[in-house]
Amino acid sequence: MELDQCLEKRASYRTYNDKQVAWEDLISVLNAARLAPSSGNLQNWSFIIVQKQEVREEISKAALNQVWINQAPILIVVCSRMENVKRHYGDRGERLYAIQNCAAAINNILLKTADLGIASCWVNAFDDEAIKRILKIPETVVPQGIITIGYSNERVEKMKRYDLDLLLHFDEWNGKKVEGLFPLKQHSKELKETVLGTKEKGKGFFANFLSRFKKR
Ligand SMILES: Cc1cc2nc3c(=O)[nH]c(=O)nc-3n(C[C@H](O)[C@H](O)[C@H](O)COP(=O)(O)O)c2cc1C
Numbered sequence: 001m002e003l004d005q006c007l008e009k010r011a012s013y014r015t016y017n018d019k020q021v022a023w024e025d026l027i028s029v030l031n032a033a034r035l036a037p038s039s040g041n042l043q044n045w046s047f048i049i050v051q052k053q054e055v056r057e058e059i060s061k062a063a064l065n066q067v068w069i070n071q072a073p074i075l076i077v078v079c080s081r082m083e084n085v086k087r088h089y090g091d092r093g094e095r096l097y098a099i100q101n102c103a104a105a106i107n108n109i110l111l112k113t114a115d116l117g118i119a120s121c122w123v124n125a126f127d128d129e130a131i132k133r134i135l136k137i138p139e140t141v142v143p144q145g146i147i148t149i150g151y152s153n154e155r156v157e158k159m160k161r162y163d164l165d166l167l168l169h170f171d172e173w174n175g176k177k178v179e180g181l182f183p184l185k186q187h188s189k190e191l192k193e194t195v196l197g198t199k200e201k202g203k204g205f206f207a208n209f210l211s212r213f214k215k216r
Contacts, residue, residue: 001115010110011158013119016071016150025116026074032112038101039093044085045105048135050075055134062130063123063146072148076109077135078102080142102144109147119152
């Protein structure tokens with residue numbers, strides 16, 4: 001699948017049917033995770049594959065009782081081995097890089113599942129200590145995310161995203177775009193209108209917010 005299609009198609013699925021994920025598909029998903037970038041290429045991630053029904057049940061309880069989680073035939077628990085990151089990058093490594101590296105791996109998992117037509121969801125509302133106890137995770141390793149993997153009968157609509165023009169600042173916070181410095185010619189009419197703030201907008205808070213981007 002084209003990357004753009006994959007980005008559009010990816011969504012969080014919270015219902016699963018009984019169809020099992022083929023081993024080779026699971027391996028390609030995990031391989032995608034392995035290819036993620038990481039600070040200093042430390043690759044501080046490890047992946048616990050959870051298939052046993054009773055363990056999935058315990059995990060869903062530890063995930064603030066999100067019972068739908070145990071419907072998914074596979075959970076990938078992404079863990080960060082903290083020692084190396086701490087040794088190389090100190091406090092910043094522990095506080096930031098370790099988490100970001102694992103988040104990059106998790107996003108690769110989500111995109112690869114979308115690519116393969118597999119349903120998934122990133123779950124992070126859980127009790128760290130309970131997850132560590134259930135999965136016998138050592139002291140120096142921190143669970144960073146649980147990804148549910150399986151197939152769904154549901155058709156999940158893409159959740160709305162803010163328009164790009166709400167998110168852009170040029171050269172400084174709240175900076176306006178300078179005409180001619182951004183090669184908009186090569187982009188689609190819609191993106192151009194969005195970035196230039198000339199796209200039709202509704203009234204209200206967002207329209208007001210947007211007015212600060214209008215006609216630069
Ligand atoms: C850090 C993080 C934690 C999340 N935790 C949960 C969670 O505990 N339970 C859940 O149902 N969804 C969770 N999600 C999924 C988000 O709710 C979802 O990505 C968001 O609503 C956007 O929807 P989409 O993924 O379908 O685009 C989490 C997502 C992220 C990135």
